[in-house]
Amino acid sequence: MTSKASRTNQVGRADRADRADRAVTWAEASARRLERQFLARPAGRGTPVAEVVGAMLGAHAQVLSAAEVSVGVRAVGVTQADVRAALWDDRSLVKTFGPRGTVHLLPAAGLPLWCAALTAVPVGPSPFPPDVRVTEEQAEQIVAAIGDALEGVCLTVEELGEAVVARTGSWAGDLVMPAFQDLWPRWRQVMHRAGWSGALCFGPNRGRKVTYTRPPRFDPAPGKEALRELVRRYLRAYGPATPQHFAKWLAAPTGWAAALFTELAEAGEVEEVAFEGAAAWVAARDTGFPDGPVRGVRLLPYFDAYAIAAQPRESLFPGEAYRRALAGGQAGNYPVLLVDGVVAGVWHQRRRGRRTTVTVEPVGRRLSAGQERELGEQVERVGEVLEAKAELVVGKVTVGPHA
Known part of the structure; x- marks a missing residue:
C-alpha cells in the first residue's frame, strides 16, 4: 500500500510534469507581451498615463524624452x-530610482x-574601494538626512549635498x-537607496538644473509580500521567464x-512551462497565450522597457540585429525598430526646432512596401509625441550607442 505522503509526492511530480509539458513558443510569448505592453494595439484615447507606465513596470527615464516616447507610442x-x-x-507619476538603480517613471500609487x-532586494558588494565606500550605518544616516532635507522643498544636487553634510558630517562630502x-x-553612492526608500524623488528642473524633492509619505507594503507581488507582475508582463531573467532585470543575485x-x-503562485525547449515560469493560472503572432512595425526609443526586459535576448534580437542593436550584449543603448515582434533595425532622431529627422536603419531584412508605409506612420507618431513635424530617412545610423 502506498503512503499518503508518497501519493502526494507522486501527484506533485505528475502535476509538475504536466505543467512543464505546456510548450510555449517565442511567437506566442512575444504576442502576449506585446499585447500587455500596449504595443500590439495602443491604449485607447483617455487611458491614464500612469496605467500605461504600470503595464510596462516602469519607463526608463534617464533620458526623459525617451521615456515620453516609450509612453506615447503605447497610447493614442x-x-x-x-x-x-x-x-x-x-503627480500620478513619480520620477525616481527604480529597477537596477536607474532612473524610472513609476506610478505614484505603486x-x-x-x-x-x-x-528588500539583497545589496551586492560595493564596486568602490574600501576608502571610498560607506558602511551600512553611514548609508542609513545619509538616506535619513536626504529625506529630512527634502521635506517640502526642491533642492539641486549641490544644495542637497550641503544639507546632507550638515546633517551627517564632513566625511559624507569627501x-x-x-x-x-x-x-x-561620498554621499552620492547611495542616492538610489534614498529613492528606493521613499526619501527622494526628482522634482521639476530649475532652469537647466535637476532638482530633488521628497514624494508624499506612505506606508510601505510588507517587504516579503511586495517582492512576491513584483515577481507576479513581472511574469504577467514579461513571462514566461526564468529566475535568471528576473535577476537580470532587477540587477539582483541569481x-x-x-x-x-x-x-x-x-506556494502555488507561479507555474512552470516549457518555453522554447527550456523550463520557465508564468504567474499561476496565467497560462493563456494568443493563437497567432503579432504583425506590424513599431519604433521603441532608448532604454525601452520591452527591449530591456523581454527574454531570451537572442530571440528578440535575432541574427544580425544582435550585433547591430546591442552594445556588448546590453539592450537599450540603441533605439530599435520592431518588425513582427522582433528587432529588425535601429533608428535615431535629430531635432531642429519644431522639426525632427528620424533615420531608420533596417538590418537583416528588406521591408515590404506595406511595412515601409507603416514605418512612415510610426515616424509620424513619434513626431506627434515629441510635438514636432517628423521626416523619415531610411539609411545608415551613424550615431553610436548611448552611454
Missing part, C-alpha cells in the same frame, strides 16, 4: 506634454509596493567617487532570485 493621442503633466501637475520590494571624469562626494521563485512555486 498621448504627447510629451501629457507625460509631463502626469509628473509635475497631477510607490508603497516598489519601495518595499526594491529595499570628493572620492570617480564619475564622468570628475569626482563626486541565487536569491532562484530561491524566491522556488518559494513562489511551492
Whole structure:
C-alpha cells in the first residue's frame, strides 16, 4: 500500500510534469507581451498615463524624452506634454530610482509596493574601494538626512549635498567617487537607496538644473509580500521567464532570485512551462497565450522597457540585429525598430526646432512596401509625441550607442 505522503509526492511530480509539458513558443510569448505592453494595439484615447507606465513596470527615464516616447507610442493621442503633466501637475507619476538603480517613471500609487520590494532586494558588494565606500550605518544616516532635507522643498544636487553634510558630517562630502571624469562626494553612492526608500524623488528642473524633492509619505507594503507581488507582475508582463531573467532585470543575485521563485512555486503562485525547449515560469493560472503572432512595425526609443526586459535576448534580437542593436550584449543603448515582434533595425532622431529627422536603419531584412508605409506612420507618431513635424530617412545610423 502506498503512503499518503508518497501519493502526494507522486501527484506533485505528475502535476509538475504536466505543467512543464505546456510548450510555449517565442511567437506566442512575444504576442502576449506585446499585447500587455500596449504595443500590439495602443491604449485607447483617455487611458491614464500612469496605467500605461504600470503595464510596462516602469519607463526608463534617464533620458526623459525617451521615456515620453516609450509612453506615447503605447497610447493614442498621448504627447510629451501629457507625460509631463502626469509628473509635475497631477503627480500620478513619480520620477525616481527604480529597477537596477536607474532612473524610472513609476506610478505614484505603486510607490508603497516598489519601495518595499526594491529595499528588500539583497545589496551586492560595493564596486568602490574600501576608502571610498560607506558602511551600512553611514548609508542609513545619509538616506535619513536626504529625506529630512527634502521635506517640502526642491533642492539641486549641490544644495542637497550641503544639507546632507550638515546633517551627517564632513566625511559624507569627501570628493572620492570617480564619475564622468570628475569626482563626486561620498554621499552620492547611495542616492538610489534614498529613492528606493521613499526619501527622494526628482522634482521639476530649475532652469537647466535637476532638482530633488521628497514624494508624499506612505506606508510601505510588507517587504516579503511586495517582492512576491513584483515577481507576479513581472511574469504577467514579461513571462514566461526564468529566475535568471528576473535577476537580470532587477540587477539582483541569481541565487536569491532562484530561491524566491522556488518559494513562489511551492506556494502555488507561479507555474512552470516549457518555453522554447527550456523550463520557465508564468504567474499561476496565467497560462493563456494568443493563437497567432503579432504583425506590424513599431519604433521603441532608448532604454525601452520591452527591449530591456523581454527574454531570451537572442530571440528578440535575432541574427544580425544582435550585433547591430546591442552594445556588448546590453539592450537599450540603441533605439530599435520592431518588425513582427522582433528587432529588425535601429533608428535615431535629430531635432531642429519644431522639426525632427528620424533615420531608420533596417538590418537583416528588406521591408515590404506595406511595412515601409507603416514605418512612415510610426515616424509620424513619434513626431506627434515629441510635438514636432517628423521626416523619415531610411539609411545608415551613424550615431553610436548611448552611454
